[in-house]
Amino acid sequence: MRTQVGIIGAGPAGLLLSHLLHLRGIESVVIETRSREEIEATLRAGVLEQGTVDLLNESGVGERMRREGMPHEGIILRFSGQSHRIHLSELTRGRSITVYAQHEVIRDLVKARLDAGGQIRFGVKDVSLLDLDTQLPKLRFHDDEGAVRELACDYIAGCDGFHGVSRPSIPSRMRREYTRVYPFGWFGILLEAPPATEELIYAYHERGFALVSTRSPEIQRLYLQCHPSDETGNWPDVRIWEELHARLAGSDGWRLAEGRIFQKGVIAMRSFVVEPMRYGRLFLAGDAAHIVPPTGAKGLNLAVADVRVLAQALAAFYASGRADLLERYSETALKRVWRAEHFSWWMTSMLHRFHDESPFHHRLQLSQLQYVAGSRAAATMLAENYVGLPFEEA
Numbered sequence: 001m002r003t004q005v006g007i008i009g010a011g012p013a014g015l016l017l018s019h020l021l022h023l024r025g026i027e028s029v030v031i032e033t034r035s036r037e038e039i040e041a042t043l044r045a046g047v048l049e050q051g052t053v054d055l056l057n058e059s060g061v062g063e064r065m066r067r068e069g070m071p072h073e074g075i076i077l078r079f080s081g082q083s084h085r086i087h088l089s090e091l092t093r094g095r096s097i098t099v100y101a102q103h104e105v106i107r108d109l110v111k112a113r114l115d116a117g118g119q120i121r122f123g124v125k126d127v128s129l130l131d132l133d134t135q136l137p138k139l140r141f142h143d144d145e146g147a148v149r150e151l152a153c154d155y156i157a158g159c160d161g162f163h164g165v166s167r168p169s170i171p172s173r174m175r176r177e178y179t180r181v182y183p184f185g186w187f188g189i190l191l192e193a194p195p196a197t198e199e200l201i202y203a204y205h206e207r208g209f210a211l212v213s214t215r216s217p218e219i220q221r222l223y224l225q226c227h228p229s230d231e232t233g234n235w236p237d238v239r240i241w242e243e244l245h246a247r248l249a250g251s252d253g254w255r256l257a258e259g260r261i262f263q264k265g266v267i268a269m270r271s272f273v274v275e276p277m278r279y280g281r282l283f284l285a286g287d288a289a290h291i292v293p294p295t296g297a298k299g300l301n302l303a304v305a306d307v308r309v310l311a312q313a314l315a316a317f318y319a320s321g322r323a324d325l326l327e328r329y330s331e332t333a334l335k336r337v338w339r340a341e342h343f344s345w346w347m348t349s350m351l352h353r354f355h356d357e358s359p360f361h362h363r364l365q366l367s368q369l370q371y372v373a374g375s376r377a378a379a380t381m382l383a384e385n386y387v388g389l390p391f392e393e394a
């Protein structure tokens with residue numbers, strides 16, 4: 001088997017890359033360990049930056065998002081019992097976010113690829129990357145019937161997430177990794193209920209962080225700061241509601257509406273970057289190259305930004321033999337990655353309780369929140385990072 005670009009992973013990064021390449025007449029094959037049903041049912045991110053929305057629209061896969069997505073022009077910071085609105089669009093000359101669940105983006109992209117005759121091989125196993133530092137790198141895997149396959153490619157895109165095989169295939173002496181593990185996690189629930197609030201609420205409380213988010217008019221997503229090794233068994237529904245009500249309590253009369261909880265899970269909080277995002281003919285994109293704590297809602301959006309740059313660079317190569325954009329891919333992508341890493345770390349540090357923190361630290365966090373809520377300059381810094389900085393041209 002032979003293709004131009006072999007793509008490992010049918011997450012947002014891999015699928016969007018395959019779609020953008022197809023629009024430029026470049027052939028790709030996507031290989032994915034899970035089934036189509038599984039990838040279309042995994043609930044994860046939900047906040048799309050302005051640039052992500054624009055790119056999905058411009059590339060012709062935004063039709064359902066425009067109908068079903070929920071544009072938000074602000075977010076709420078809640079602390080000391082009061083809500084403070086950050087007016088995102090007013091502070092960023094009209095930019096905003098759209099709440100549209102990641103698995104819906106995946107469904108739209110899978111459909112677009114398959115309708116266009118694109119190749120996605122679901123249910124593959126034992127993927128290995130060969131000859132990365134040659135002109136003809138290869139992917140070897142077992143297909144869904146157990147047969148060994150080899151796919152020769154011009155280039156390989158490693159879009160297989162944080163636990164994938166692409167990054168470890170780069171010799172360790174050729175990569176540098178930066179990691180920070182946070183001393184807390186997020187306990188996430190999904191519930192059946194109408195939205196409790198028109199805009200996302202980021203709450204800081206002495207018992208810890210809480211986030212009131214939404215996925216659709218019928219499904220709501222709520223999170224609570226918890227111990228990183230906490231387990232769902234420790235959290236009966238009664239305890240979840242008690243804790244959420246306590247952390248979101250205020251003097252303004254707003255109260256969280258309850259609903260039927262149908263999914264619970266603990267998410268680890270980590271910051272991670274590998275440099276460079278390239279080795280030979282392998283390019284990493286998305287979570288395969290970097291992780292952010294979800295507080296800034298940046299992971300999915302960074303994956304989209306990476307593949308936008310990579311698709312442009314591959315298009316320039318196939319159109320005119322220009323390799324300079326490919327040479328600069330890692331440098332270009334990492335600039336945005338580190339901005340998002342900083343923003344995600346900053347939001348996380350401002351909004352969570354740290355187990356070793358002193359009353360002094362708690363006062364500093366409150367002061368920071370008051371400053372962000374009260375200063376147009378500080379609120380603008382939050383707003384322009386949250387809605388996503390405009391894409392830079394490669």
Ligand SMILES: Cc1cc2nc3c(=O)[nH]c(=O)nc-3n(C[C@H](O)[C@H](O)[C@H](O)COP(=O)(O)OP(=O)(O)OC[C@H]3O[C@@H](n4cnc5c(N)ncnc54)[C@H](O)[C@@H]3O)c2cc1C
Nearest residue numbers: 009011012013033045046160161286287297298299300301
């Ligand atoms: C609970 C939660 C909430 C989040 N909220 C937000 C948010 O609001 N906004 C935001 O921007 N981000 C958010 N994120 C982050 C976001 O979901 C990820 O950053 C995003 O999924 C990254 O996309 P990706 O395509 O790089 O990787 P993934 O989505 O992880 O996709 C990788 C794919 O590769 C496949 N794969 C793995 N190994 C192999 C292999 N060996 N061979 C073939 N295929 C393989 C996997 O099955 C998977 O389908 C959240 C994450 C979580 C967990």
